[in-house]
Amino acid sequence: MKNETTIGIDLGGTRIKAIAIDANGKILHENYQPTNDGDGSVWKNAVATAVKELQQILKTEKIKIGLSAPGLPDEKNTCISCMPGRMQGLENFNWTNFLQQPTYVLNDAVAAMMGEAKFGAAKNKKNVVMLTLGTGVGGAILIDGKPYQGAMNKAGHFGHMAINDEGDCDVTGMPGSLEECIGNCTVEKRSKGKFTSTHELLDAYKTGDVFAKEVWMKSVKQLGIGLASIANMLSPEVIVLGGGITQADDNLFLPLNYFMKQYEWQPTGTTTKIVKAIHGDMAGAIGAACFAMSKE
Known part of the structure; x- marks a missing residue:
């Protein structure tokens, strides 16, 4: 450089x-x-x-x-x-x-x-996927050390991949998308009006609220299915997660790794490593x- x-x-x-x-x-x-x-x-x-x-x-x-x-x-x-x-x-x-x-x-x-791949959680990795979990779900792909943007530069919009074909359509018209499953924009709908933000949902989850646990674990399971699908398609060295929802830390990453092991194709007996972004x-x-x- x-x-x-x-x-x-x-x-x-x-x-x-x-x-x-x-x-x-x-x-x-x-x-x-x-x-x-x-x-x-x-x-x-x-x-x-x-x-x-x-x-x-x-x-x-x-x-x-x-x-x-x-x-x-x-x-x-x-x-x-x-x-x-x-x-x-x-x-x-x-x-x-x-x-x-x-x-x-x-x-x-x-x-x-790019920031995480060059100087962050995916430093020295050549094949990386990143998802940002916040109001919505964004994403990006690094292939052979270079950002892959694809035709029309829309590659990496993992938030708009379908998880449930019978789910509500998101802003792009995709039914039951990953963004609908875990984005902060749908917490109120997913919790039937009980919670207005992921932060509220997690606070209740941490206190042992049964309904909050049901909503949160379903969302994390659907995220795990989405990440397993991405891993099966692109086989990255690492998947980096950023955005406000990652502040859940172990309440997110521990069950997420469990679901990844359950759903990801593991021909060598190992699952794709999932790490938290460090640059915030x-x-x-x-x-x-x-x-x-x-x-x-």
């Missing part, structure tokens, strides 16, 4: 995280700006402000930038080409032209995976910077 400093930006719904990292993954500087999602001109200018402030600290006029954002990037990773419903003004916005710096744009889950909400910015760093 070249000895260079790169800026990574994670454009989130509430906060813009911008960092400068060196070639060894050390975060040299950090900058945070509010997103103000309702006004596109505000958050675009906030990104520009973050870049300018970091450049002033670094004392450089030209620098490569990686930008992590929700949605699907275009073929050349110059912009987000598809992001319906929110972040108005993001679609087809050319960041290189706006920032006057070479800027490479990628999906936020792909960026998180900084993974997107770190991964975006890594992606830009890999560009000539």
Whole structure:
């Protein structure tokens, strides 16, 4: 890897995280700006402000930038080409032209995976799958050390794989998807209105609430079936899990490993290793910077 400093930006719904990292993954500087999602001109200018402030600290006029954002990037990773419903003004916005710096744009889950693969829980691994478990379920794939984005750059959307063909359709029209099974967006529906968040559900689960245990274990079982399916198809060295739901720690990972052993095809007698992401909400910015760093 070249000895260079790169800026990574994670454009989130509430906060813009911008960092400068060196070639060894050390975060040299950090900058945070509010997103103000309702006004596109505000958050675009906030990104520009973050870049300018970091450049002033670094004392450089030209620098490569990686930008992590929700949605699907275009073929050349110059912009987000598809992001319906929110972040108005993001679609087809050319960041290189706006920032006057070479800027490479990628999906936020792909960026998180890049951060974990380069300097995190999957360091030195060449074939990796990552899922982000939060409001919804995102995902990304690393093949032979490179992010696999596929046709239309939509590869890795594991949240939209079907687990139950008789289940409700998710936002893409997929019935009984993994996102419907474990995403925070469906907790109230899955618990028949008793819980409004995964955090509430887990609090009740920890106290021995029978109904909470039934709901949670069903969700983890369905996640295990989904991960076993992914492992059977892609055979990664490791599956990395990130996102807020992973804060459940052993209450998630212990039963999940049990279900993986139950459902995954194990021709050598071993199951795919599942690990927790280590970069937390900084993974997107770190991964975006890594992606830009890999560009000539």
